[in-house]
Amino acid sequence: MATTPGTGALMGFVHRRRRGAELFLLVLALAVGVGGYAAVGLGVDGEVPANIVGYGGWLAGLMVAAHVAVRLVAPYADPVLLPVVAALNGLGLAVIHRLDLAEGDSFAPQQLTWMTLGVILFVLTLLVLRDHRVLARFTYTAGLLAIVLLMLPMAPVIGKQVNGARIWIHLGPFNFQPGEVAKVLLVVAFAGYLVLHRDALALAGRRVLFVDLPRGRDLGPILVMWLISLGILVFQRDLGSSLLFFGLFLLMLYVATERPGWVVVGALLFSGGAVAGYRLFGHVRVRVDTWLHPFEYYDGGTGENSYQLVEGLFGFAWGGQIGKGLGEGDPGRVPEASSDFIMAAIGEELGLTGVLAVLLLYGIVVERALRTALICRDNFGKLMATGLAGVFALQLFVVIGGVTRLIPLTGLTTSFLSYGGSSLVMSWVIIALLLRISDQARRPVPELTPEVESSPDDESTQVIKLSKT
Amino acid sequence: MSELTFFLIRIAYLAILWIFVLAAISVIRSDMFGARVPEAVRTAPGPAPAKQKKPPKRRGSPTHVAVTQGSNTGATAGLDRAPILIGRGTDAAIRLDDDYVSTRHARIAASGDQWFVEDLGSTNGTYIGSVRITQPTTITLGTQVRIGKTILELRK
Numbered sequence: 119m120a121t122t123p124g125t126g127a128l129m130g131f132v133h134r135r136r137r138g139a140e141l142f143l144l145v146l147a148l149a150v151g152v153g154g155y156a157a158v159g160l161g162v163d164g165e166v167p168a169n170i171v172g173y174g175g176w177l178a179g180l181m182v183a184a185h186v187a188v189r190l191v192a193p194y195a196d197p198v199l200l201p202v203v204a205a206l207n208g209l210g211l212a213v214i215h216r217l218d219l220a221e222g223d224s225f226a227p228q229q230l231t232w233m234t235l236g237v238i239l240f241v242l243t244l245l246v247l248r249d250h251r252v253l254a255r256f257t258y259t260a261g262l263l264a265i266v267l268l269m270l271p272m273a274p275v276i277g278k279q280v281n282g283a284r285i286w287i288h289l290g291p292f293n294f295q296p297g298e299v300a301k302v303l304l305v306v307a308f309a310g311y312l313v314l315h316r317d318a319l320a321l322a323g324r325r326v327l328f329v330d331l332p333r334g335r336d337l338g339p340i341l342v343m344w345l346i347s348l349g350i351l352v353f354q355r356d357l358g359s360s361l362l363f364f365g366l367f368l369l370m371l372y373v374a375t376e377r378p379g380w381v382v383v384g385a386l387l388f389s390g391g392a393v394a395g396y397r398l399f400g401h402v403r404v405r406v407d408t409w410l411h412p413f414e415y416y417d418g419g420t421g422e423n424s425y426q427l428v429e430g431l432f433g434f435a436w437g438g439q440i441g442k443g444l445g446e447g448d449p450g451r452v453p454e455a456s457s458d459f460i461m462a463a464i465g466e467e468l469g470l471t472g473v474l475a476v477l478l479l480y481g482i483v484v485e486r487a488l489r490t491a492l493i494c495r496d497n498f499g500k501l502m503a504t505g506l507a508g509v510f511a512l513q514l515f516v517v518i519g520g521v522t523r524l525i526p527l528t529g530l531t532t533s534f535l536s537y538g539g540s541s542l543v544m545s546w547v548i549i550a551l552l553l554r555i556s557d558q559a560r561r562p563v564p565e566l567t568p569e570v571e572s573s574p575d576d577e578s579t580q581v582i583k584l585s586k587t
Numbered sequence: 588m589s590e591l592t593f594f595l596i597r598i599a600y601l602a603i604l605w606i607f608v609l610a611a612i613s614v615i616r617s618d619m620f621g622a623r624v625p626e627a628v629r630t631a632p633g634p635a636p637a638k639q640k641k642p643p644k645r646r647g648s649p650t651h652v653a654v655t656q657g658s659n660t661g662a663t664a665g666l667d668r669a670p671i672l673i674g675r676g677t678d679a680a681i682r683l684d685d686d687y688v689s690t691r692h693a694r695i696a697a698s699g700d701q702w703f704v705e706d707l708g709s710t711n712g713t714y715i716g717s718v719r720i721t722q723p724t725t726i727t728l729g730t731q732v733r734i735g736k737t738i739l740e741l742r743k
Contacts, residue, residue, distance in 0.1 A: 139614045146607045157600045161593065197618065198611050205607055249721055314710065443597035468601060475604045482611055496708035 133560035136197035137189050143201030144181050151177050151208020154444060158216040161445020176230065177208060180237045187241040191248070192557035199486050199556070202479050203534050203549050207233055207542070209476070210535035212444070213456075213463050220450030225537045232539040236546030243550035250555050254498045257310025264303035265346070267296035272353060284354045295540040297359050301366075302544055302551070305505035308367060311339070312374035313498045320375035340380070343367040344387045351391070355401050358520075358528035362512050364388060369508040374501055409526040426453045430462035430521055434473075441469030456537040458529055461521045476535070477518070484511045490556040499555045506548050649702065649728050649741035652695055657737030658684050666741075670696035673734060674707075687711045687735030695732075695741075701725055702741060704732050711735055 152174040159167035167173070181204050188195055211233070215226035247253070253260070271284050287294050312319070347364035350356050368384040395402040408415045408424035412431070415424040429452040436447065449455050449463035456463075465473050487507030494500045513530050520527035531541035652671055654662045664671050664680040671680040674692035683692075689709035696703055705723040706713040713720050714733040726732060732739045 133618075136614070136618060139617075143607070143610055143614060146603075146610055149603055150607050153600055153603050157596055160596055198614055201607075202611055209604075251721065440597065440601060443593055444600060446593065446597070468604070471601050472604060475601075475608050478608050479611070482608075482615070486615075498708070 133194060133562065135193050137185075137193065140188070140197040140200060141185060143198065144185055144204060147201045147205035147208060148174070148178055148181060150205040151211060154209050154212025155215060157444040158212055158219070159445075161443055162216065162219045173230075176234075177211075180204075180234060184237050184240055187244050188553060191244050192553050194560040194562075195553040195557035196486050196490060196560070198482060199549055199552060202482050202486075203545070206476070206479055206534040207236075209464075210460065210532075210537075213460055213467070213535070214537050216444055216467070217449060217456045217463060219445070220448070221455075223456070225456050228539070229537050229542070232542045233546075235539075236543040239543055240546040240550040243547050244554060247551070247554055250499055250502060250551065250558060251496060253306050253502070254310045254313065257307055257314075260303040261307030261311070264300040264307060267300040267303070268346070268350065270296045285356050285359065293539075295538070297356070298540040298544040301362070301509055302506075302548060304363060304366065305370075305502060305509060308370045309498055309501035309505055312370055312501055316374040319371070319380075320377055340367070340371065340384065340387070344391065348391050348395075351395055351402070352399070355399075356529065357402065357405060357526070358513075358516050358530035361516055361528060362509070362530065364391075365512045366505060366508050369512070370501060370505050373504050405526040405528065409523060412523065426459065427521075427523065427527055429453070430459050430465075431523060433462040433466035434522070437466040437469040439469050440471050441465070441467050443467060457531060458517065458536065459521055460532055460536040461518055464535075480510070480514050480533075486556070487552050490552060490559055494555055494559040499558060503552060503555050506552055509548065648700065649743055651742050652681065652739055653742045654681065654683070655731070655738050655740055657735070659737060663742070666695075666697070666702070670694050673739070674709075681739070683734065683737050685735040685737050688737065692734055693732075695726075696723075702727070709734075 152170065155173055156166050156170055159165060159170070184200055184204070188200060211226055211229055214229050218224055218226050270287050273287070285295050285297050287296055343364060347360045350363065351360040364384070364387075368381060368388075371380045371384070372378070396406055404423075408427060412424040412428050416428045433447070433449055433452060436442065441447070444467050447463075447466040449466050452459045452462050461473065461476070464476060468475075484507050487503055487510065491500045491503035491507065494503055510533060513533060516525070516528055517530040517532050519525040520530075531538045533541065533545045649666060651663045651665045654660050659682070662681055662683075668680060672691060672694055673679055673681045673683065673688075674690050675683060675685070675688050676690040679691070689707070689711070691707045692709040693707055693713045694705045696705065702725065703723040704713060704715070704720065704726050706720055715724055715726065715730060726741060728741050728743065730740060
């Protein structure tokens with residue numbers, strides 16, 4: 119993370135605000151959302167849905183609200199992030215609506231409500247949090263809160279087991295996955311912790327076989343994280359979150375210390391945990407077996423087999439290059455199509471072309487987040503942006519990799535696309551945090567930038583700078 | 588509706604999706620290369636011209652930074668070598684043996700005939716008076732800049 123000298127190369131120019139570009143992209147994003155909704159109506163009923171104006175107006179209102187908030191309180195923030203996630207959210211709504219029509223549910227209106235709540239929290243986060251460095255003060259508070267939240271589903275009254283995983287809490291009419299909030303809090307906690315301790319973690323240690331191994335006494339935090347992840351795996355039976363939290367910690371540790379030794383240690387711990395999990399727990403073994411031999415376990419929709427996975431694969435295959443068209447396929451065959459398996463529905467109705475577009479959009483989100491981390495001036499912001507990018511990327515890899523049978527299937531939501539309130543709301547908060555960091559990073563320093571890198575002993579840089587202009 | 592209409596709708600929606608993706612990428616592209624270079628950089632591209640253009644020596648303008656309190660009291664650095672890096676690191680113009688100071692803690696740099704102090708993402712922060720600064724802040728003769736247990740100020 120010693121990018122402080124490198125920052126100058128990226129900061130050779132002043133970032134523009136680009137709010138106009140953001141508005142233009144938002145209009146296109148609205149076309150993606152409303153167009154999808156209209157196409158679903160045309161495909162299923164043969165006519166444009168009657169409430170398209172109200173629906174489109176609501177979506178447009180949400181986007182305008184988010185845009186105005188960014189314009190007012192984060193004028194230099196990244197122009198691409200907001201439209202991309204708005205488009206993903208709009209596409210997700212259209213696909214969920216399509217699945218509602220196939221299965222007779224009403225998830226789409228609920229999802230729209232959650233999106234509204236998400237945008238409200240997005241605006242609030244931007245309004246309340248004017249400087250992301252404030253969060254560094256809450257390092258340990260955030261960490262403690264995250265652990266409490268992770269344990270909440272284990273509590274007797276409010277915790278509840280759904281589909282084999284104990285990750286929900288029920289408070290009156292509200293169902294909630296506290297793990298989604300814990301995710302963001304953990305990024306804050308890791309970032310704060312690593313900024314303070316990275317010197318100790320990075321410099322001490324021994325060199326064994328070209329790899330710098332860390333000191334024994336510094337292994338404490340990584341072991342604690344490993345135990346927490348294993349705990350989630352054992353007690354909550356949630357493979358996906360367990361993988362996500364451990365991967366996130368490892369990633370941030372590596373970025374903070376620039377030492378591959380940590381990755382080696384982490385990978386060993388992970389393989390150990392994975393092998394032990396496979397040996398000891400039935401639910402892990404089922405996942406691995408159905409991943410390796412899905413067609414042997416395909417026996418018609420009775421719980422713990424590969425029915426869902428194989429139906430998803432059939433969907434992808436049936437979709438082919440350009441898909442069956444929205445409303446033309448049969449994505450209702452896949453159980454849980456609107457949450458975990460939304461990519462299979464997209465693959466069936468929009469084909470490989472649509473799936474690639476969606477993957478590219480996710481790629482753009484991660485790229486913008488990592489770029490924010492690169493140009494950010496303070497280490498805490500750098501680590502936080504990296505962590506948020508990591509959460510996003512890991513989660514997508516785990517769920518899309520699972521759906522496409524690249525890795526064993528684990529239950530996680532596809533951010534912004536799939537049905538699920540806690541996930542959608544927290545994804546909007548993540549984007550708000552990223553926009554806040556990027557606003558701070560791109561905001562021009564008052565007339566100081568030209569001299570940023572002119573330290574007297576940097577002759578070579580100076581020559582290049584002269585010849586460039 | 589006919590098969591053809593459905594086919595066209597399908598293609599049209601995929602086109603919208605990809606137009607959006609390509610538009611987003613083109614915005615990223617213009618963001619990378621199309622940014623305006625500020626006037627100051629264009630007229631004074633490198634540090635060499637910047638040195639010639641150093642603040643005019645008016646009467647009463649500061650000439651050096653001095654440590655007025657803390658373990659390194661008395662250490663100074665001339666402002667003609669701006670920007671001045673302050674920290675515990677060996678590359679700092681003013682090296683402070685203060686446990687509360689980061690390796691690259693803060694920087695004092697000029698803009699026109701004004702002087703700025705900028706925190707470089709230090710752990711314990713840079714203070715002017717009792718206020719922790721979050722962005723480059725103007726300082727004048729005698730403004731007390733606190734870094735860890737050390738206090739620095741501009742001197743004539």
